Amino acid sequence: MRAAVVGGGIAGLSAAWELACLGAEVTVFEPGRPGGKLLTTDFLGRPVDEGPDALLARVPEGVGLCRELGLGDRLVAPAASRALLWSGGRLRPLPEGLVLGAPARLLPLARSGIVSVPGLLRALGDLVLPHRPVQDDASVFDLVAGRFGPEVADKLIEPLVGSIYAGTTRGLSAATVAPQLLRAAGQGRSLLLALRSSGRAAPGPARPGPRTPAARTPGTGEAAFQGLLTGLGSLPSTLVDRLVGDKGARLVGEAVNALEVSGTGVDVVTGAGRTWFDVAVAAVPAPGAAQLLGSVVPGEQGLRHLAATRFSSVAIVTLAFAQGTWDLPADLSGLLVAPGSDMLMTACSFGTNKWPHWSAPGTTVVRVSVGKLGDERWADMDDEVLAGRCCAELGAVLPPGPLRSGIDRHLAPVPLPGGTRVSRWPSALPQYAVGHLSAMSGLREALARTAPMVAVAGASFGRVGVPANIAAGREAARTVHAHATRA
Ligand SMILES: Cc1cc2nc3c(=O)[nH]c(=O)nc-3n(C[C@H](O)[C@H](O)[C@H](O)COP(=O)(O)OP(=O)(O)OC[C@H]3O[C@@H](n4cnc5c(N)ncnc54)[C@H](O)[C@@H]3O)c2cc1C
Incomplete structure (x- = not known):
């Protein structure tokens, strides 16, 4: 089978690995560096990730593939997991009992000082307000604000x-990002009580930044995340x-311009011509994907x-700074920035605490995340200006x-000589609109049918x-593969 x-x-x-393991003859079309968002490069002599740095262990296929490829002995759990929130002009500990940012307990939230007294009183409303029927999907903000009020949604859910x-929960689909x-x-009537009784202490998001308090997988006690000592970039290179x-x-x-069904198979069209295959997997980001599949399932709503x-x-x-520049307790993994500040920084990871293998002796490594939907001020800055601005923000915080x-x-x-690196990720993170998952299952059904x-x-x-x-x-x-084997 040609795939x-x-x-x-x-x-x-x-997909290519699975097809090859199933015995297919595989061709991968990739115009750039293989690995996509996964990239690890040398930073002051250490392999430091430029993009993703951690695998969510609860989804077993990540660590499973590492072990299958012989990378199991390089898996490493983060050494720190406690995160802070920059809110109202100061750093505050994240309250205990958050499930994906939503409170399952109100007392720690009250003590944290993150939400005002009127905001807390409104959050208490969750316990008494009548039950509202829940739709198949809603924006994360609407879902949480409807129960706890807008302040909890703004000050906790939005940063977490x-x-x-790097978007806003006002537009993100709860079914997709916070099922x-x-x-x-x-x-039931109360979201807080339902979260508490579910007993799920923050299973954690898929793209890890600084962690919420729960850094263990509930029920197993295992580390919730795993990195690789050689960096996550060593996964695609292997x-x-x-x-x-x-x-x-x-x-x-080569980039692929279109897929076209041809007989029992599919033509892959590139600038260099067309090549016939029995099967194809399209694994490119939208909106390119919509164009790629335009003639495969014409008019399909999922493409729109x-x-x-x-x-x-x-x-x-x-x-990278000289050790002693900051006073960061060893259990701190990073910080998140609540909306309302003028900072470019949206989050920061204390690399030395989280991944000790990132830092040469005597150095402290931090990774600052900048940019979000509607804030691309960083994109017009050259690397030096951007790094200088990040240093200033770190100094203030x-x-x-x-x-x-x-x-x-x-x-x-001032960072150490050679201790500055800027990794730019344009159009990197899809903003899943309400209804995303059902649109995508519609697309998959249309493909299976036609x-x-x-x-x-x-x-x-x-x-x-x-x-x-x-x-x-x-x-x-x-x-x-199953289709081609049946056909
Ligand atoms: C800064 C950052 C940090 C992140 N941190 C984490 C983390 O710690 N943990 C985690 O689990 N996730 C993290 N994520 C998310 C994670 O990286 C992505 O969800 C995941 O890598 C997406 O993989 P993908 O294969 O779908 O897409 P991509 O990695 O975007 O790959 C798509 C590939 O398709 C190629 N392509 C595009 N058009 C064509 C074409 N016409 N023909 C042929 N090829 C084409 C591109 O060149 C690219 O290589 C992070 C993301 C970012 C941006």
């Missing part, structure tokens, strides 16, 4: 969930080596949904260590996150 995979991100490479997508909250909201070296797969450095999907652009600014004690906070700390030799996988077609997209890639591969 084409379009897109060499983690979804496409996982919105920051994962636990949607399920709990449907369970996949490519094994695909090409062991399985004889071909990697073609893909074409209309908005993306946020982000940058990760990695900075982080507790100074011995090296900065007595220094005016307006004086930005073009079963083609399947789709990747963050634009499902959920964000490396393990989720490994699972989706492998599933898409099994779907087309």
Whole structure:
């Protein structure tokens, strides 16, 4: 069986691996560097991730693929997991008892000082307000604000969930990004009581930034996240080596312009011509995916949904400082920034605490996330200006260590020589609109009905996150393989 995979991100490479393991002759079309958002490069002599750095262990396909490829002994749990919130002009601990940012307990929330007294009184309303029927989907903001009031939604959900997508929870689909909250909201009158009785302490988002208090998988006690000592970028590079070296797969450095059903198979159309395959998996981001599939399922509503999907652009600014610049207790993994500040920084990871293997002796590494939907001020700044701005914001926010004690906070700390790296990720994170999952299952049904030799996988077609997209890639591969074997 001749199989084409379009897109060499983690979804496409996982599809290619599954197809190759099933015995197919695989060609991967990828015009850029294989790996997509997964990239690890040298930073002051250490392998430091430029994009994703952690796999959600609850979705087993991530760590499972690492073990299958012989990377199991490089898996490493984060050494720190406690996060702070920059809110109302100061750093505050995140209250205990949050489930994806929504409170399952009100006392810790009251003590945290994050929400005002009127905001807390409104949150109490959740216990007495009548039950509202829950729709199949709603925006995360509406779902939470409807029970706890807008202040809880703005000050907790927006930084904890919105920051994962560098977007706003006002537009994000709860069914896609917070299914636990949607399920709990449907369970009874009070969302708080449903969250508490579900006993689920924050299973955690798919794209990890700084952690909420629960960094263990409930029920197993295992670390909720895993990284790789050689960086997550070593996952796609190992996949490519094994695909090409062991399985004889071909990697073609061309973009695919269209897929066209042809007889029992599919033509893959590139600038260089067309090539026929028995099956194809499309694993490219929207809106390109909509164009790619335009003649496979013409007029399908899911394609319009893909074409209309908005993306946020982000940058990760990695900075190394002399040890002693900051006073960061070892259990702190990072901070999140609540809306309302003028900062570019939306979150910051204390790399040295979280991944000790990132830092050379005597250095402290931090990764600052900037950019979100509607705030692309960073995109017009050159690397030096952007890094300088991040240093200034860190100086204003982080507790100074011995090296900065007595220094005016307006004086930005200076990174070590070679200790600055800017990784730009334009159009990186899909903003899943309400109804996203049902539009995508409609698209998959249309493909199964009219073009079963083609399947789709990747963050634009499902959920964000490396393990989720490994699972989706492998599933898409099994779907087309099963079709071709039956045919
Ligand atoms: C800064 C950042 C940090 C993140 N952190 C985490 C994290 O810690 N943990 C986590 O689980 N997730 C994280 N994520 C999310 C995660 O990286 C993505 O959800 C996942 O990598 C998406 O994989 P993908 O294969 O669907 O897409 P991509 O990685 O975008 O790959 C798509 C590929 O398709 C190729 N392509 C595009 N058009 C064509 C075409 N016409 N023909 C052929 N090829 C084409 C592209 O070149 C690209 O290589 C993060 C994302 C970002 C941006």
